[in-house]
Amino acid sequence: MKRLDPRKLALGAAAPLVAILVSLLLTSVILLAAGDPVGAVWAQFFKAPLPRQIIAIVNEATVLYLSAIAVAIGFKMNLFNIGVDGQYRVASFAAAVFAGQHWLPGWLNIIVSLIVAILSGAIWAGIAGFLKVGRGVSEVISTIMLNYIATYLVAYLLKGAAVKVEGSNATSTAIIKEDSRVPGISLDGIIATPNKLYGLIVLAILVGFLYWFVLSKTRFGFDLRATGRSETAAVASGVKVKRMVLLSMVISGGAAGLVGMPLLFGQDYAYGDTVQSGLGFAGIAVALLGRNHPVGIAFAALLWGYLNQLSNGLQIGAGVSDRLVLIIQGIIVLSVVIAYELSRRAGLRLEQNRVAAELAAQRAKQQPKEVAA
Amino acid sequence: MRQVMKMAVAATVASLALAACGSSSTGTPAATGGSTGGAASGIKVGMAYDVGGRGDQSFNDAAAAGLDKAAKELGVTSKEASATTGEAESAREERLQQLIDAGYTNIVAVGFAYAKSVGKVAKANPNVKFAIVDDASPDSTGANIENITFAEHEGSFLVGAAAALKSKSGHIGFIGGVEVDLIKKFAAGYMAGAKAVNPAIVIDVKYLTQPPDFSGFGSVDKGKAAAEGMYQAGADVIYQAAGGSGGGVFTAAKAAGKMAIGVDSDQAKTAAADVRDVIITSMLKKVDVGVYDFIKSVKDGAFKAGVKVFDLKSGGVDYSTTGGKVDDIKAKLDGYKADIISGKVVVPSK
Numbered sequence: 001m002k003r004l005d006p007r008k009l010a011l012g013a014a015a016p017l018v019a020i021l022v023s024l025l026l027t028s029v030i031l032l033a034a035g036d037p038v039g040a041v042w043a044q045f046f047k048a049p050l051p052r053q054i055i056a057i058v059n060e061a062t063v064l065y066l067s068a069i070a071v072a073i074g075f076k077m078n079l080f081n082i083g084v085d086g087q088y089r090v091a092s093f094a095a096a097v098f099a100g101q102h103w104l105p106g107w108l109n110i111i112v113s114l115i116v117a118i119l120s121g122a123i124w125a126g127i128a129g130f131l132k133v134g135r136g137v138s139e140v141i142s143t144i145m146l147n148y149i150a151t152y153l154v155a156y157l158l159k160g161a162a163v164k165v166e167g168s169n170a171t172s173t174a175i176i177k178e179d180s181r182v183p184g185i186s187l188d189g190i191i192a193t194p195n196k197l198y199g200l201i202v203l204a205i206l207v208g209f210l211y212w213f214v215l216s217k218t219r220f221g222f223d224l225r226a227t228g229r230s231e232t233a234a235v236a237s238g239v240k241v242k243r244m245v246l247l248s249m250v251i252s253g254g255a256a257g258l259v260g261m262p263l264l265f266g267q268d269y270a271y272g273d274t275v276q277s278g279l280g281f282a283g284i285a286v287a288l289l290g291r292n293h294p295v296g297i298a299f300a301a302l303l304w305g306y307l308n309q310l311s312n313g314l315q316i317g318a319g320v321s322d323r324l325v326l327i328i329q330g331i332i333v334l335s336v337v338i339a340y341e342l343s344r345r346a347g348l349r350l351e352q353n354r355v356a357a358e359l360a361a362q363r364a365k366q367q368p369k370e371v372a373a
Numbered sequence: 374m375r376q377v378m379k380m381a382v383a384a385t386v387a388s389l390a391l392a393a394c395g396s397s398s399t400g401t402p403a404a405t406g407g408s409t410g411g412a413a414s415g416i417k418v419g420m421a422y423d424v425g426g427r428g429d430q431s432f433n434d435a436a437a438a439g440l441d442k443a444a445k446e447l448g449v450t451s452k453e454a455s456a457t458t459g460e461a462e463s464a465r466e467e468r469l470q471q472l473i474d475a476g477y478t479n480i481v482a483v484g485f486a487y488a489k490s491v492g493k494v495a496k497a498n499p500n501v502k503f504a505i506v507d508d509a510s511p512d513s514t515g516a517n518i519e520n521i522t523f524a525e526h527e528g529s530f531l532v533g534a535a536a537a538l539k540s541k542s543g544h545i546g547f548i549g550g551v552e553v554d555l556i557k558k559f560a561a562g563y564m565a566g567a568k569a570v571n572p573a574i575v576i577d578v579k580y581l582t583q584p585p586d587f588s589g590f591g592s593v594d595k596g597k598a599a600a601e602g603m604y605q606a607g608a609d610v611i612y613q614a615a616g617g618s619g620g621g622v623f624t625a626a627k628a629a630g631k632m633a634i635g636v637d638s639d640q641a642k643t644a645a646a647d648v649r650d651v652i653i654t655s656m657l658k659k660v661d662v663g664v665y666d667f668i669k670s671v672k673d674g675a676f677k678a679g680v681k682v683f684d685l686k687s688g689g690v691d692y693s694t695t696g697g698k699v700d701d702i703k704a705k706l707d708g709y710k711a712d713i714i715s716g717k718v719v720v721p722s723k
Contacts, residue, residue: 052470089585152583156583167508168485168512169485170485170486194497195463309463312471313471317471322455325457
């Protein structure tokens with residue numbers, strides 16, 4: 001029914017590329033204006049990453065990918081879940097406390113902890129979903145508020161759950177023992193570094209697959225997308241919109257709950273005050289950049305991870321402020337949004353021209369007949 | 374059209390979020406370094422700062438002062454890099470490793486967030502010497518690591534005593550930046566010092582933010598609002614251990630005509646000129662001395678791994694007398710100081 005138009009496909013791919021080019025150009029202008037060495041900056045930028053840096057980029061991308069998928073589930077439903085940040089912190093804390101108790105042995109402990117994380121994230125997001133369905137509160141407002149509440153709640157609970165380590169100024173939950181850690185994946189033989197990929201990268205891939213499968217291959221996914229496109233049309237075709245809103249919020253929160261898991265089981269082995277923060281907000285940008293597409297998001301997450309890890313090289317190698325990375329990321333997001341919109345309009349025009357041409361051709365075919373008759 | 378609006382809203386929020394990530398800096402660009410110093414000694418020092426970096430007028434700047442002194446007096450060359458809010462653990466490791474790769478084989482890591490990364494990178498680079506400020510946990514213990522720690526509670530005891538001696542209302546306050554164990558140590562010493570002078574004294578304690586939100590170390594507005602509240606409630610001296618937020622406490626003290634106590638550096642010299650007269654004393658935490666001593670020990674070939682405690686006895690913490698506002702009680706404060714050094718008074722650290 002829907003043929004793949006090569007010209008449309010090219011347009012789709014061109015948009016992000018043009019956006020990235022435009023952002024590089026704009027960044028150069030900023031560098032020149034600030035009197036920073038443009039050449040040295042781009043030399044750092046396009047230097048091939050070292051093996052250990054590749055691992056760091058992929059690991060960072062793994063976490064960002066999970067966060068972006070959680071955001072994208074909401075986007076598909078026209079729901080704006082800004083609360084992924086709070087949801088993943090609540091879930092990470094709950095899972096860290098549970099896993100640290102070692103009520104269950106080895107792998108069983110990991111699996112049940114993952115379920116604890118999904119449930120905690122889902123419940124936290126469910127509050128916003130319930131408020132929207134039951135009270136008509138915008139999820140944008142309620143999730144932002146819930147982020148603050150999450151910060152204070154977790155800080156308060158952490159005080160009770162913290163385990164004191166002599167000589168340390170950090171506060172953290174009990175360290176998960178060896179048998180309940182997810183071993184890293186070594187790329188020994190492919191690239192030369194002792195560092196390893198998070199074992200839970202497998203989980204991220206699985207979540208990405210499920211996202212694609214459920215949205216595009218199931219009745220539920222169809223209903224969800226239909227509600228996102230047009231609520232009235234969805235109601236007319238028998239979709240219970242309120243139920244869909246609540247469900248998609250809960251699922252988005254469940255996915256958000258997994259964001260901190262590669263960190264918890266592959267690196268930190270505890271939840272504390274030096275845990276990586278702000279992943280939920282980065283996920284919004286990555287989801288936008290990847291156009292909510294499971295493969296697009298993967299590329300966007302890798303790009304984001306690549307940019308993040310540049311901040312050290314820029315400071316040490318090129319002598320410019322690490323804020324430059326934030327500027328570039330901001331410009332990319334804005335250019336991408338503009339480029340997508342322009343390419344959408346261009347695509348629309350292509351479509352209109354094609355339809356107009358076909359109609360004209362039809363008319364041209366019909367006209368001689370009419371004359372003949 | 375709806376799609377466009379949605380995208381626009383999303384983009385705005387995303388950029389806001391990014392902006393928020395950056396806002397913990399005080400706006401001063403991280404001065405990245407170049408070579409300084411006259412007579413090159415061949416010693417190359419890599420500095421890894423905490424969030425905020427050089428220019429935060431507080432903790433990082435104290436470390437930077439030690440480096441600057443070493444550059445001038447010992448002729449070392451240096452390279453500096455600072456942490457980004459919300460960065461991954463791997464980013465900290467990468468920072469240390471890149472400094473080493475660039476040839477800066479004496480590393481100073483500023484702040485306890487570096488504990489794990491210093492431990493890991495030090496193991497991978499046994500020939501490189503490390504110093505970490507504010508951490509002595511098993512994570513950062515190694516044959517090539519010096520752990521620079523401070524007895525902040527001892528110094529805080531003295532300014533607590535000063536606050537109680539100076540207070541007319543019998544009501545004082547403490548404002549901490551973020552409620553982490555490190556800052557609670559400041560509060561514990563302060564309260565013990567105040568109660569040693571006046572057991573019935575009323576002490577208000579407030580922390581500006583909760584971890585992992587570390588904005589309490591860089592929000593002048595939050596410091597000001599909290600201090601205004603305390604002064605209105607009757608407190609007449611406030612001790613702040615809130616990094617960059619401390620400026621707001623001084624502003625509030627000036628407006629209320631009350632007194633304040635500075636932290637880390639001698640803030641009667643470093644704070645904004647118009648508020649210096651409200652600062653009766655400061656609790657000195659000599660991070661600069663710690664950093665300088667580490668670099669000097671490396672240069673002299675006298676590096677020693679392990680915990681080095683900078684306490685009252687070694688002069689690593691102290692109270693300042695700039696401005697002459699505590700001259701009348703100096704004898705009493707020095708009495709407490711002697712008692713702590715001799716062990717007659719043991720200051721609680723939590």
